[in-house]
Amino acid sequence: MAKIIVMTSGKGGVGKTTSAAAFATGFALRGHKTVVIDFDIGLRNLDLIMGCERRVVFDFVNVINNEAKLHQALIKDKRVDGLSVLPASQTRDKDALTKDGVEKVLDELRRDFDFIVCDSPAGIERGALLALYFADEAIIVTNPEVSSVRDSDRILGMLGARSRRAEQNLEPVRENLLLTRYDPARVAKGDMLTVDDVLEILAIPLLGVVPESQAVLRASNIGMPVILDSKSNAGMAYADAVARFLGEQVEYRFMQPERRGFMDRLFGRTA
Amino acid sequence: MRIFDFFRSPRAKSSPAAQAKERLQIVMAHERVGRCGPDFLPVLQQELLAVIAKYVDLDTNRVEVKLDRGTECSTLEVNVELPTPPRSDSLATTTLTLESAASQA
Ligand SMILES: Nc1ncnc2c1ncn2[C@@H]1O[C@H](COP(=O)(O)OP(=O)(O)OP(=O)(O)O)[C@@H](O)[C@H]1O
């Protein structure tokens, strides 16, 4: 049975798209057929992060409007087997998405994929609500920062009240916290909320902690999900989080400030 | 000025930042042109298929459209699987590839 996972946050710019690309790639690397859908209609970006922007022909809205077949709009990843991208429309607005239209596409995808990852737009309006409506699981992407934590709480409220599972009194959407852009050095100095602070406030299970890392910018520049940079802290942290999602026990890493060598300190190098 | 050039670290053509710039230039050039006009690809596809359907039996599930946007030109590739006429005993299918270079404004 296919699983629908929403990557959501309320707040913008916290790392939803980065995480959606990483998780989808991570699932596929482990042999699960996965599709990642861009719900950010009008502000398509997942294609750039996945590196398939030159190959977009049709999009999510074209499929909903019966202007193209689903298989024509899906873009197969060139690096990883069993991974596909369904891009957002760049020319329409959020009203182009309807609940029925989204449901039709998801039902069709369910037949062919094990995991369907929905990359939510920011906010708590139509696009974000539709991205979370059909979810079985939610990954709440949060930065250790006051407004992000508060917005995550708002989104948790939405999941509990306005999702399909809530409306139909089914088993609730499973919630997972993914803390991103975590800077252990600043946490150590007392400048940044700790993992425990955030967990205490949001009170949902922790899926992973992704450190602030220069590898993320580098990966996005070349259109490669950062999880494929398997030597980087962020790439390894995402791989760990994917493993935990799949039920494995994995130790937490990258939560302590890195000990920097003499040469690194001398030249001001960072991870 | 040379001396500043010396200090400014040379950016290799293949550096991540240079790749980012090139990718953005390509994709945005296409988006800017497309912004004013309607989304022509769905219409193009329908009309193309209508013409082909006049001559052959066509299963729309067997149509694949691929696009590769480049700096100089883009390639639109339409693969249509044409069933072999029933008189033939083989089940082979023919693939028709239309390749057109839509030059960018
Ligand atoms: N772990 C990280 N370390 C450093 N930078 C990061 C990290 N995660 C994300 N970023 C950067 O943060 C920015 C926002 O990331 P991203 O686009 O994934 O967020 P988003 O939540 O999808 O944004 P939006 O709400 O606009 O859709 C990007 O510039 C990205 O490179």
Ligand SMILES: [Mg+2]
């Ligand atoms: Mg995003």
